[in-house]
Amino acid sequence: MVAPTAILQLICPDRPGLVSELSGWVSANGGNIRHADHHTDSGAGLFLSRLEWDLEGFGLPRASLPEAVQALSARLGGEGQLHFSDQLSRVALFVSKQDHCLLDLLWRTRAGELPMQVPLVISNHPELRSIAEDFGARFELVPVSAASKQQAEQRQLELLAEEGIDLAVLAKYMQVLSGDFLRRFRPVINIHHSFLPAFTGAQPYHRAWERGVKLIGATAHYVTEELDAGPIIEQATVHVSHRDEVHDLIRKGRDMERLALARALRQHLHHQVMVYRGRTAVFD
Numbered sequence: 001m002v003a004p005t006a007i008l009q010l011i012c013p014d015r016p017g018l019v020s021e022l023s024g025w026v027s028a029n030g031g032n033i034r035h036a037d038h039h040t041d042s043g044a045g046l047f048l049s050r051l052e053w054d055l056e057g058f059g060l061p062r063a064s065l066p067e068a069v070q071a072l073s074a075r076l077g078g079e080g081q082l083h084f085s086d087q088l089s090r091v092a093l094f095v096s097k098q099d100h101c102l103l104d105l106l107w108r109t110r111a112g113e114l115p116m117q118v119p120l121v122i123s124n125h126p127e128l129r130s131i132a133e134d135f136g137a138r139f140e141l142v143p144v145s146a147a148s149k150q151q152a153e154q155r156q157l158e159l160l161a162e163e164g165i166d167l168a169v170l171a172k173y174m175q176v177l178s179g180d181f182l183r184r185f186r187p188v189i190n191i192h193h194s195f196l197p198a199f200t201g202a203q204p205y206h207r208a209w210e211r212g213v214k215l216i217g218a219t220a221h222y223v224t225e226e227l228d229a230g231p232i233i234e235q236a237t238v239h240v241s242h243r244d245e246v247h248d249l250i251r252k253g254r255d256m257e258r259l260a261l262a263r264a265l266r267q268h269l270h271h272q273v274m275v276y277r278g279r280t281a282v283f284d
Helices: 017-028 061-074 100-110 129-136 149-162 178-185 205-209 246-268
Strands: 004-012 032-043 046-054 077-083 089-095 118-122 137-140 165-171 187-192 215-222 232-239 273-276 277-280
Touching: 004 061, 004 089, 004 273, 017 032, 017 046, 032 129, 046 100, 046 273, 061 077, 100 118, 100 129, 100 246, 118 129, 118 149, 118 273, 129 137, 149 215, 149 232, 165 246, 187 246, 205 246, 232 246, 246 277
Parallel strands: 089 118, 089 165, 118 137, 165 187
Antiparallel strands: 004 046, 004 077, 032 046, 187 215, 215 232, 273 277
């Protein structure tokens, strides 16, 4: 069993000596650094850091670490987030009728590839109930129409609260979440079946085929109020040719959807993603 670690994600104004100060803080408390990744955005004058160290032998008690990290972040004039590697996120999967992303994520979770729990699957259609329940997840059918959208989202939020959900993943959920939902619950990760920013919205494979593109892809991103425009976490692509019909693009694209979403979710769960200026830095 892997020993637990603490993970600090920090964004602060850039200045000389920050790497030394951060590593020195860990060292002064008897810590052993496992991973240290840093990035300077010169244009914005920002310093981004992901620091991971062993909890075993660290001089500060685990319970006091959140307060200590906040004090360190304040001293550097930035914002810090503390995570622990042995705390599994509780994730809700939102689906409609397509099962390929749902099956992939549930299988990867069961196999131990994704450090998370999936206690809840929410759908606006009944077709995928048996898959969710076969993997031990609670399946909740919440139909959505234009007239019932507000009530449906209220029910979804209640379910997320009941199950203590930390993250929602739209695994081919063919509905657009309202701004009110997103103000009340975040983060939400979506998989979009195109290489964004190309072909936002509906039927991207059809539009890609009409344009005769030679490359298609899938994009996993954080959801914002602007459709398919949230910070991008991961993208996957595959070549296509003039011989491919729309159904070929859809078939090839599904592989990319599974891959991009699984990679993005793994990066998020390992606290490798930092959002700033409407974009992400991914320390992989």
